Amino acid sequence: MSDASAQNVPAQIALDTRLVHAGRVGGTGPVNTPVHRASTILFDTVADLDAAKAARFAKGTLFYGRFGTPDTFAFEEAVSALEAGAATVAVPSGLAACVLPLVAFLRPGDHVLVADTIYEPTRTSLNAFIARNGVAVEYVDPRADLAPLLRPETRMIYLESPGSLTFELQDLPAVAALAKGRGIVTVCDNTWATGYFCQPLALGIDIVVQAATKYIVGHSDAMLGSVTANAEYWPAVRNTTYALGQYAGPDDAWLGARGLRTLAVRMERHQASALAVAEWLAEQADVASVLHPALPGCPGHAIWRRDFSGASGLFAFTLADGDDAARAALIDGLDLFGIGYSWGGYESLAIPADPGPLRTATPWMATGPLVRLQIGLEDPADLIADLAAGLDRFRAARG
Ligand SMILES: Cc1ncc(COP(=O)(O)O)c(C=O)c1O
Helix, strand or coil: CEEHHHCCCCCCCCHHHHHHHCCCCCCCCCCCCCCCCCCCCCCCCHHHHHHHHHCCCCCCCCCCHHHCCHHHHHHHHHHHHHHCCCEEEEECCHHHHHHHHHHHHCCCCCEEEEECCCCHHHHHHHHHHHHHHCCEEEEECCCCCCHHHCCCCEEEEEEECCCCCCCCCCCHHHHHHHHCCCCCEEEEECCCCHHHHCCHHHHCCCEEEEECCCCCCCCCCCCCEEEEECCCCHHHHHHHHHHCCCCCCHHHHHHHHHHHHCHHHHHHHHHHHHHHHHHHHHCCCCEEEEECCCCCCCCCHHHHHHHCCCCCCEEEEEECCCCHHHHHHHHHCCCCCECCCCCCCCCCEEEEECCHHHCCCCCCCCCCCEEEEECCCCCHHHHHHHHHHHHHHHHHHHC
8 A cells, every 4th residue: 555655757757658667676686576475474573563453554564465465566666656636445356345335334324316327336336335335326317417416415526537338528627626524525536547548636636547457458368446545645545455455366466567667559549549440430321429538429529528638448339220139240240349248458348238227317318229349459450340241130120
């Protein structure tokens, strides 16, 4: 568990430079912090053991495996640099990161406003566990003015911008300004942009969660989450992490730290290729809409221009008409896109998704089915040719 003060790179250095250096020990020896698999940490004397115990929450203290090892420290420090946060904790999955602030801050009698477009399993956790403990969970249109919805007992606003599957942007600075001074904690799932394209903490949000499983790990081979907080809320995040026994394994943290070193170049390539594919899709007669924050038609595009420095490789499109079988014909025959959940790796993916049943505050009005794409690091011309053949199959199956 790391503190911002320990970052070894001055704050004024550019983000891509910081991603290369933050959390590394430097000097001679291996470039990357080696993996340390440890539960027990041995000490010479009882006095040394006591000293480590007293300092167990401080960055870099080796005390007991669950309090972190050099690989988790390195990962956490680099994520703090990425997200411009006071400190970060690594947790075993993105969902664990999403749930941690809910457990840390919500008490019986509290009210939480939640963007209707959040990642669906976070919604399930809210409904199954948080609401059960006497917390009023209210889902809201992600673009609504939240001021009239605040109650004296509102304790948290939980956002994800852009939203899952439909990619609506939220006005993070406006929400942060509304919450400040009212004792309301603001939380944002920043997995889509990563801190590379948007830093919600710099926009006034209190806590950022990420599924590092996606772009940070970047190779679809580890589950990992991160929670980054500002100085005000960091102690509660840290204490809750320990109280729940949360700990990310050293191998996964190591993969996360390695992924961060190449994040900048990968994100630039995801952005360029996804834009090329999205712009091509927008011109196709069978495509009703392309849900991509960098396209002018996307809900909240002006907010994206103001608050984000780029767009990642995940977006969706809706078909003009057709049914699930015609959509399956499009997806099933794709040669270069895998069919499977998650995203953010080097490889392209396509899945069918149906936002309608997942929403309670914002009816889903699309006329045709939706396909979500993760655009990987392949040549976009090859991906476009694959999708063009997919649209041919869609037309044939639709009849
Ligand atoms: C926006 C978002 N947040 C969180 C998660 C959860 O991440 P993980 O699968 O690592 O638990 C996902 C996973 O798809 C996601 O899309």
